[in-house]
Amino acid sequence: MKYNAKILSTDNVLLKNVGNIDPLKIDEYIANGGYEALKKAVTMDRKAIIDSVSDSGLRGRGGANFPTGRKWLFTYNATADQKYLIINADEGEPGTVKDRILMEGDPHQIIEGMVIAAYAIGATKGFIYIRGEYNDSIKTMNAAIKQAEEKGMLGKNILGSGFDFEMRVAMGGGAYICGEETALIDSIEGKRGEPRLKPPYPPVEGLFKKPTIVNNVETIANVPHIIAKGSEWFRSLGASCSPGTKLFMLCGDINEPGIVETPIDLSFEDVIEKFGKGANGGEIKFAQIGGSSGNIFTPEMLKKVWTYERCCEFKVSYGTGSIFVCNDSRSIVDHLLTVAEFFEHESCGKCTPCREGTHRVKQIIEDFAFGEGTVSDLEILKELCLIMKRSPICGLGQACVNPVLDAIEYFKGEILAN
Ligand SMILES: Cc1cc2nc3c(=O)[nH]c(=O)nc-3n(C[C@H](O)[C@H](O)[C@H](O)COP(=O)(O)O)c2cc1C
Ligand code: SF4
Incomplete structure (x- = not known):
């Protein structure tokens, strides 16, 4: 694996296989329990899958934190001859590499999540829109798609269920704005990637004017785990109002830069100290959380646990989850x-x-x-x-x-x- 980010946490869910299996061998994924959730999902009522995701409390990990189950319901309820599922792997946010690590380290987790989501909302076609510079992610995802098709996990009549889902890699247009979901959709349609005026929102009118779900890579990677272990299990991770784990990237003036998976029950200071071994070059002056448009957090703010509800209350966001630490020598x-x-x-x-x-x-x-x-x-x-x-x-x-x-x-x- 060529990405240059160290995994700093050990008790992982989404990163469990990363570095521990060969991402290009589907059998290793299957041997570790992979595609069991899909087997279960195709026997389930579609609405029951969406209810399970809603009950889990999963929120989008692409930055906006929208409840995933609620978003899926719009497309599920829409009447159309074609629905689409798009996974956003444009990952243009500076300091953010989580989606790349998931794609290059465990691509089948994403494909499994995509097939379950597509089945639930009734989409028969999908794309994973990958940042153009992520050559290894593109190669890995293409290889994994081929393997999943050969194993009957993708394509026609998946696992004998009668459900068809075809997915392809789309290469990113090379601009940060192409990560915005409607710009991304325009880009897949072959246009210049520029945001559309909303409404209509993609779940109702998206790719080629058809109902379309756009989800982040990390969001969709959670789905097989929720289906396999249940929404109660997911809710048991983290703070009750912010269930599940979150991937955080530690960078800047920090002793141990890398990626951390942790439930949202720690303060950012704890994440920096426990996993990143503290700031280097001086005391922490501030940290910018969630990328270049993220909020500036003072050392006092870093001491708090920032659940989704607390973020709403103080009108801040942890965005994609990058934690850019600046010491007191920085201007x-x-x-x-x-x-x-x-x-x-x-x-x-x-x-x-x-x-x-x-x-x-x-x-x-x-x-x-x-x-x-x-x-x-x-x-x-x-x-x-x-x-x-x-x-x-x-x-x-x-x-x-x-x-x-x-x-x-x-x-x-x-x-x-x-
Ligand atoms: C300028 C801009 C760039 C964005 N870039 C990304 C991105 O690279 N990846 C991503 O998943 N979401 C990105 N988003 C958010 C997407 O528009 C969308 O909300 C997200 O993909 C939905 O997935 P989720 O509900 O799973 O979080 C961006 C938004 C804006 C405004
Ligand atoms: S649509 Fe407007 S706000 Fe969005 S990037 Fe373009 S110029 Fe900026």
């Missing part, structure tokens, strides 16, 4: 400039508040980086960020200002003194 202005340059580059340009806003946000932060920013510049920056939070048409423009607003709240003195 907040330099950090913000890196983030602002990223979003200026990645804004697709479709709507004005984001196209112009990301450019202007970067310019003002650049002024501070050159020691030329003023109090009134900071006020303008804050006002601009607040406008951007509510006016762009997709999550990129809305969320990219999160770290800037947090930094203004927690590090105003340092920004002005820069």
